[in-house]
Amino acid sequence: MSRHWLPWGTTDGEQGKSEHSGIWRAGPIWMASDRKLARFVGRPVAAFLRVEAAGGIILLAAALAALFWANSPWSASYESFWSTELTLQIGTYELTEDLRHWVNDALMAVFFFVVGLEIKYEMACGELRDPRSAAVPIMAAFGGMAVPAAIYVAFNAGGDGADGWGIPMATDIAFALGVLAVLGRRIPSGARVFLLTLAIVDDIGAITVIALFYTESISFLWLVLALAGILAIIALRRVRVWSPYIYVTLGVFVWLATFQSGVHATIAGVILGLLTPAKPLLDQAQAKEYARQSIPDELDPGEVRRYRFLLNESVSMSERLERALHPWSSYVVLPIFALANAGIDLGGGVLEEALGSPVTLGVAAGLVLGKTVGVVVTSWIAVRLGWGRLPTGTSWTTLLGLAMVAGVGFTVSLFITGLAFGDGTLLADDAKVGVLGGSIIAASLGAAFLVMADGRRHQDEEQPEPEPAEEKRQ
Template sequence: MLRAFLRTEAGSTSVLLVATVLALLWANSPWSETYEAFWHTPMGISFGDASFSLDLRHWVNDGLMSVFFFLIGLEVSYEVRLGQLRDRRLIAVPAVAAFGGMLVPAGVYLLLNFGGPGAGGWGVPIATDTAFVLGVLAVVGARCPDPLRAFLLTLAIVDDVLAIMIIALFYTASLSVPALLTAAVLLAAILTLRWLKIWRAPAYIVLGFALWVATLESGIHPTLVGIALGILVFVYAPTDHKLLLAGEAVQGFTSEPSAQAAREAARRVQRAVSVNERLQLRLHPWSSYVIVPVFALANAGVTLNGETLRAAATSPVAIGVALGLLVGKFVGIWLGTWLPLRLGWGVLPGNLVWGQLFGGAAVSGIGFTVALFIVDLAFDDAALHDQAKIGILAGSLLAAVLGWVIFRMAWDRGGVCAPPDAEPAEELPNTLTVPVGPGDHVRGPAKARVTIVEYGDFECPYCGRLHPILAEILRKNPDVRLVFRHFPLRTLHPHAASAAIVAEAAAARGTFWEMHDLLYDNQRFLTDADLERYAAQLDVEPWEEIPQRVARIAVDEESGRASGVRGTPTLFINGVRYEGGHDLASITRAVEQQRQSA
């Protein structure tokens, strides 16, 4: 489910970006006056003398965005009951990081705006835009491991919940008691249907729409209804009984296929999955590819000319928003991560390293959807409204660039995958303790003048970056050979050990290097199902003789530890530990030096 969610959000980033660019082009075109005119077009429904009308922008911001927040409620409910948020030690760190990532940006903004006309906009830089963040991480690719994505997704969920609470508490102008009481009665009716286990979609749709209207009239922002209703939707793990019934129905259809048997099988299979998960599956594409891009089109348009840019460059509102997103988010998430780890409140998924966390903290400064949402609630003044939007665009762009630079710098400096405290205090050996022997995996001539021994991990992003570089060195230097030894970092990379086992299974069939290349070419997809697919391509039985495979991998690991290997990739060139950068030019120079000395 997590992988499906990530693919949907990351894939929608391009659509969201196109909508944002279109809004900016429209607002700065010769027809710019039509932008505001169009979104202020009234639209409503009437029944006799009764009528209900909003302009198009409010239908988007108050109506369609309620579906967006409904999905957030569904995700929160699922994660709390069945997902990552069940483990308090895993949720503690991203939850505190999310809190720090809201408190510090708000503080940075208020340092520049306290007591001024823009003070009410302190909530603008507090929220992270999940879709854009995951889109940037998709561009980063293998530099960002799955545990970091899981960490940032948990942080984003907590961030969204806190943002909704802030909108409800601080951005509600006035309250209508009769409408509020009506909303409470309607919510009680929905809870009663849930308690009575009456699952009739039309009843929930009618009551939900009425609750939305009552909440809108009460003065509380109706998006609060969306997240509340999402949390109320039932979520459960499939029971053995339901799975048995589903299996029997499918078997019945397979034995005697008919339309009635097909309908019964589909009904049984559907009932085995909770309503929460089914709704997420159906609504996520609509939210990601329609609702959020339409919201961006309706709200991202701001005039960008010499006058507005000069005003924004000196505006405490624009500067406060931009610095809140760029600096406040980074510092707040870093402090919010360091503090619970220091106090022992929780742990990180996969023992992430600080360089990865710094990159994740930087890209979390991309604030867009909720930030634009709060701008519309915080400012009535058109000039402050536009300055805040310019601050959002500038801060988000700079945060994306900063995150990309951090990931890139850590990558290009030849970093290794290892936990923050993995290096021991004592001096590590500088030479290869176990020489290359008949049992090693060797690529290249037996009598090569230069031998490169790599201790690697198939899921390590740095190893993946190094893979084509080593291949290029072998191609250009026929007197160089490469020896690969396994060093899977199990706590950091959950699929590394399984990938090593499959590689050893391929070695038994004489196709180790074919599998080696296949695994590195697809290192972001190393689940058991993926590994079985790669094994089938090479006619390999992946899970045969596992004890022997594990023992073979352990031999490599033991030799690595004896040689002072603590992270991956670690290289030895002609038996001497290589300490340079993991780029083509640096390794080529080291190879040439060893060739001359040999």
């Protein structure tokens, strides 16, 4: 995500400030104490979580843990654990799924809800507000989806793995931004915005693909109920009902109805994120000025609640929700998803078979080669036609590195793998090997090219400017 909120306060006991909201909030008091827990655990952990690469690092650690578990002497317990069934019962209604499906269908809805919030913010206030300013990354995103899918089809047309064409289309925001964060100041700020915009548009494309092409059967009764819940949310917004409890209740209902309709339930998360207001109920400056002029010397509890409401509603609901949910999405939901889905038993010749599988080759080639070619070529076309320009400080070598980093397709690619081939199948294992291998290669090559581009940029800056021709003649 583009906005990385201070997750649980600051490490030095001072106040933290949200980059976009401008609202100050204090960190936990115990974090500023001299207790050992604060000094040796609390402050170091909070400092780590504020680093942009932290989400990608934790996600990678979870994936490695899953691979170790699935290939350890306790490998049988991996599949046994994630196949454990869990039943949710409300009255006579029962919903039974295994743990992996609860993660993929319910927990990942939180991740896609945060994605919906981010898309809504960018469309209302960010890079996607003016399509012309975002023309190049938007075009690059479409090229970065179409070419990988075409390469995959070239490997698998007419074969058993033909349904997996959507797997190499996705870009993993957490990992991609994590690679840039590791490189630090070598990456121009405009290049970061370019990759972020590309990844957001890529998410929109992936969500559309999931909704249109990976839905097997539809129950129209449940679908109508889901639409009714969505319309109820829209109506409540129009009459200015702002109680979060009502919307949480309706949101759970919309998720359940979408799940039962046959449309993948994570789509409900995206829709709910897009419906969340991206503009505040009250103007922030007016709310602060009103509060400053009208606060008496002494406040009773009712007045405290009133002024807290004024300040709270001067920040949009989407910002508040994203600030609250982004840490949970990055540091809890995605690692659990990786732990549940990245465990591939590579023994018994599985790895050797996968390396010769057209599914593995199609996925890896799509992520590494397809993303690079698609992003660079469509970006060049957009610049050549005058629809936009490269970000400030970004060379074509830098863009090539960004295109390679966009080939890191871990989270959503694994997600689509489960939809295309099911869980525990040979085709799914082949695709997962391709996702893991392709993502590692893409990240490594992308980082190398970005470092190379940074070196060339510094070399150009250090070269003296040529003297004017007149001075040379003198």
